[in-house]
Amino acid sequence: MADSAVTISNSALILVGAERISSLGEASRPARICNDIFPKLRDHMIAEHPWNFAIKRQDLAQDATVPVFGYAYRFGIPSDCLRILDTNLGDADWAKEGEYIVANFTDVKIKFLSRITDISKWSEGFKEALAHKMAIYLAYSLVQSTTLSQALKKDYQIIMRNAKAQDAQEHGLMMVEADEWLNSRF
Numbered sequence: 307m308a309d310s311a312v313t314i315s316n317s318a319l320i321l322v323g324a325e326r327i328s329s330l331g332e333a334s335r336p337a338r339i340c341n342d343i344f345p346k347l348r349d350h351m352i353a354e355h356p357w358n359f360a361i362k363r364q365d366l367a368q369d370a371t372v373p374v375f376g377y378a379y380r381f382g383i384p385s386d387c388l389r390i391l392d393t394n395l396g397d398a399d400w401a402k403e404g405e406y407i408v409a410n411f412t413d414v415k416i417k418f419l420s421r422i423t424d425i426s427k428w429s430e431g432f433k434e435a436l437a438h439k440m441a442i443y444l445a446y447s448l449v450q451s452t453t454l455s456q457a458l459k460k461d462y463q464i465i466m467r468n469a470k471a472q473d474a475q476e477h478g479l480m481m482v483e484a485d486e487w488l489n490s491r492f
Contacts, residue, residue, distance in 0.1 A: 309426040314433055315340035318440035321458060324448045339447050340440065347439050351432070352419055353388040358476050359427050361391070362420045365413075369406065377401070377408035384418070392417040431469025438462040 316326045319336055327334060330341040352360045366381035373380050383390070383405050390402060393416050400409035407414055422428065428436075439462055445455035 309428075311340075311344050311425065314425070314437050315344060315440065317434075317437035318444055319448075321438065321441035322444045322449055322451075322454060324444065336444070336448060339444060343440060343443050347436060347443070348423075349388055349421055351436055351439060352422065355470050355473070356391055356419060357429065357432060358473055359429055359432070360388075360419045360422050361417065362386075363415065363417050365415050366407065368412065368414075373403075373408045378410045379408065379412060379414075381407045381409070381414045383407060383416070384420070386421040387416075387418045388421055389419040390416050391419060429469065429473055431465070431472050435462065435466045435469045438465050 311330055312327060315330065315337075318340070319326055324336050325334075327337040327340065330337055330344065362384075364384055366383070369380040369382050371380055372378065377400075383402070385405075390407075393400060393407075393414060395409060395411060395414065398409070398411065400407055400411075400414070407416070425433070438458060442455050442458045442462060445451050445458055
């Protein structure tokens with residue numbers, strides 16, 4: 307699949323039997339709908355799973371504003387952060403409040419899912435899943451078919467499951483540390 311929003315949108319339009327578009331900016335109804343749903347579904351799907359292409363790590367800068375109570379420090383979250391996966395704080399007390407993390411530590415690092423708009427960085431499985439997710443929305447919007455929408459939803463679930471499984475296989479072994487709770491079953 308080529309690396310453009312138009313190509314992914316056209317894949318979705320083909321799945322519902324609609325006319326292809328040449329640009330998301332064109333005046334046609336399919337283009338306007340695709341232009342509207344593409345960024346929303348992209349961000350939603352990236353945040354839904356820890357895709358390898360979207361994972362970033364960053365040392366957060368301490369904000370000059372101190373929280374009113376409960377925590378000693380506040381840190382700005384990157385504007386492209388869709389979901390925080392992990393921090394260097396372990397089980398320590400911290401919280402996400404709006405666009406900030408508050409904590410009682412002076413050094414906060416995060417691992418997060420980033421809004422990746424460069425389609426060439428996406429996995430092929432993600433691109434295919436996004437096209438199918440778009441098709442689910444387009445099925446009713448363009449051809450008023452709930453039957454088609456339901457069939458596409460089933461296909462999407464299979465494609466998404468396969469894309470997630472393939473993505474999960476792209477790293478080394480992850481060690482699970484045995485703790486008191488895990489060892490209690492022995």
